[in-house]
Amino acid sequence: MGNSLDKQVTAFGEKQSAWVVLLHGMGRTHRSMEKMARHLTEKGYRVVNLDYPSTTASIEAISGGIVAETVQHCRLESPSTPIHFVTHSLGGILVRQYLQAHRLPSGSRVVMLSPPNQGSEIADMLKDISLYRWIMGPAGQQLGTAADSVPNRLGPVDVPVGIITGDSTLEPWFSSRVPGPDDGKVSVERARLAEMADFIVVHKSHGFIMNDPQVIAQTAYFLEHGVFRHGE
Incomplete structure (x- = not known):
């Protein structure tokens, strides 16, 4: 495992600089998080841009497997150094699952x-369609809005x-089935957590939000300050 993970570590920054683990969304790869x-590498962080089996394993298996192994790797390198996460879509649920224990x-x-x-x-609407089940796998069945869904x-x-x-969509058919403002896959309201430290909405769509310069800058600002830069 160590060798495969080492290949995903961008070894820049000081020896004791904080780690940032990037987790892409469902059906994507680490390439979607390269920008x-x-x-973040230029900011001096040690970055792990992780690939994980988003369409072939459950949320619990991914979180308890490669996510946990990645954190362990970072801890072995520098036990007390902060380990930040930057996630897209499903990646956020993986981190929440990991942090339960x-x-x-x-x-x-x-x-x-x-x-x-x-x-x-959207997960509610598609979960019983065989093609969706085949493409998105176990995790795709776990992201619905029911009280017993993983999130x-x-x-x-x-x-x-x-x-x-985001509150912009490139998928109007999906958006028409989501109450309120949405990004084509997730409504603004359903993105929230009760315990969140800060929250902002940008005029971007679900599939491309991670590449937006404003979003990237705000991400780096939060990692440094614990809040977003408001009023811009």
């Missing part, structure tokens, strides 16, 4: 981009969380 990775080092923070923190109506079963997390979500 974010480059910016684990703690991150002091000073760690999490930025979630377009997370279905209260589930997604709605998870308890609060004890790390500062900043959430950025």
